[in-house]
Amino acid sequence: MNKKMLIGLSFGAGYGSQPGAWRMPWVNPTSFADFDIMVKQAQTAERGKLHFLFLPDGFGTLVDIESVPPMTSLDVMMTLAAVARETKHIGLLATGSTTFNEPYNLARQFKALDVMSHGRAGWNAITSSTNDAAANYGVTIPSSEERYGRAHEAILLIQALWGSWGRNAWIHDQASGKFANKDQILPINLQGKFVGARGPLYIPPSEQGQPIIVHAGGSPNAHQLGGRFADVVIGSAFTIEDARSQRQAFRDAAEGYGRNPDDIKFFAGLMTTITKDRRTALDRRILLTEKEIPQRVAYLQSMLRIPLSIEELGRPLSELQLSNARPSPYDPRSAHALKIAKEGWSLRDIIAHGVIDYHPVIVGSGIEAADHMQAWFEAEAADGFWISTDVYADGIDAFVDEVVPILQERGLFHKEYEGRTLRENLGIQDQYGIDPRIVSTQKY
């Protein structure tokens, strides 16, 4: 098997995926506003040959600022502009909502980033879905129909703008004074139900032509939007079966739009706390989450449907508790939580295994992470993984130094960036402007 897995890194607000990351004594507590630190973290990921940084967004969401930092960077585009200038190979993926941005502005910034990074940009085209997000624009959230309708139009419009500066239009011949072929730089004149633009966009192609398209979501609407446009899907699944079925849904949707299903790469989430062994990793996790433990005990009760007491954190669950436990059908993580409990870990350690986190969690050695990734990859549950490390300050290094070399030894991960551009490194086919297959299957 020659195919290699792809790996991206979740890159949020400078601290790490765990709410307690900012409190760790080895972390600079002002990382949230420190671009030097963000650049250094990006360079670490590049040292590990990771394919991309993925910047989630949702910046306007109200957080419990008293104890928890915002989870996303001050501004995703400004962060990536900084990183672009001080890295050479790693891909730069930012989330940009189609709901609350003007398409022309998105088109311009992402293509400028693509030129600036010499062909390493990707746009995670999402819809915003909460009134919390809408409130920062003085409105309430539009209907799902309107949000997805606008998203489909916006992506097509933006790709049309990207292609409006023809690939070979730029002559810049000083002797003749011909700057560009004007008949290859043309208005697009697209006007849809929700968005429109005249164009052209005066930005020449980057080394990869134009940014790749990313989508993050799991609903039927997401399958359609991602299947139609996405080169990369940022997924979320707790089990191999779930991931396989999600991946298939996106592949099926892609085929429905006339695309080759191999052109859409499904990335499963993975959270990591990597140390020399399980015990050390659990202790690190306990330190990271000590303030959250009471609320997690309460939540674990509802997952296992048995009473649990904060007084018993140091003890494993009793035989009676284990035999009474019934995994909640409302939370897909419950069965895994019970499995960990049955291994005899203390209540504190069960929680420290990350059984209530947003993705599968590896709390242990690099081999454990590599085994997980190999199993999922070989089961065709994912084309790659996006990794959320617990604490960026040393967690990115831990992944790069302890997990990557094992995957490389096993022949599962590249040892060097193969191409010049993100598109080449991910094995995504060339596209400039709108995919003609999409246009032939759907109207604007």
Place this chain on the structure above:
Amino acid sequence: MNKKMLIGLSFGAGYGSQPGAWRMPWVNPTSFADFDIMVKQAQTAERGKLHFLFLPDGFGTLVDIESVPPMTSLDVMMTLAAVARETKHIGLLATGSTTFNEPYNLARQFKALDVMSHGRAGWNAITSSTNDAAANYGVTIPSSEERYGRAHEAILLIQALWGSWGRNAWIHDQASGKFANKDQILPINLQGKFVGARGPLYIPPSEQGQPIIVHAGGSPNAHQLGGRFADVVIGSAFTIEDARSQRQAFRDAAEGYGRNPDDIKFFAGLMTTITKDRRTALDRRILLTEKEIPQRVAYLQSMLRIPLSIEELGRPLSELQLSNARPSPYDPRSAHALKIAKEGWSLRDIIAHGVIDYHPVIVGSGIEAADHMQAWFEAEAADGFWISTDVYADGIDAFVDEVVPILQERGLFHKEYEGRTLRENLGIQDQYGIDPRIVSTQKY
């Protein structure tokens, strides 16, 4: 007189203010898309201790791409993010239209740039005014009333968002686990006629608190908007008298809003072709504009109201032509054009003096530029100047090496950046959030 003049640099699409700049043999013809070159140019301006780079916008305007590059950078914010990381002192001013951007998005990007640059950002808050700009957003241009109404609301809203993270709110105390004082990071809940937002904006203060406000324009609406909010006005005037009257109009408007008129700094435009002497500078200008000469001869005819022939480019105007010439009252540059013609320059040289450019033009030695600036500054026609050099590749160096030292010797320009931040270097008073004087004079 101890007061020093302020100097900014117009920083467009990488080539220079003259349409022929990109064609010059010593210019890299791909500068438009080359961030290495833009960063190097910015560093040259910083070597000259210039106060700021000013990035105009109007990117979507249709241009004659066959022979002329777009005049503004691929994306003003991405360009400044690149420059921010590789300079230390120079201010970073970008134009951001209040008409076609969501205020929350503008607030976020500019404050992020301010944090990233350690307090060197400024926002040129303008209204878009053409259907050409509107077309890229799928709309026609709103009425002047709506555009300025929205602009006033947007600036207040954005400043409120900037101040919504209280100045001393960020505790980040790892030992206690207190990240921030939540009662100092609060929603703003502003809803106007045109724009609204809940907030807060999760960005802590920069070293200068928040970006300064810039305005560019000369209409009565501009006087009101600038007078109410602007720390810096990017002006445009052909004569000392005109500049004095514009500066006064902004100062009067500022007073009307309860501000100190010295808190608004008026910058006059100046275009430069600096070489060792006038003849060399004229020859450089002729090379730069040779393709534009026929149309400029035609235009000069209408300014002087006499027939001129492209056949007579090498000869001065005749006695008869000069005595028949009547400066057009419709173009404020006409009297100056006639004055140059009367000095006996050839028709080609008259045009090479820049008599049809958008600002006063110095085509000559550094002393000529310094004399012009000194005269205007001492006449209180301007607090400073924004310089448009003919060709960035060597024109910024020429200004820095030939003009700046003369101004410094004369005690008119600083020899070193005095402060850490743009606000300190420009002598602009502290402000965080909305100016309380503004709030007391006007409702939102």
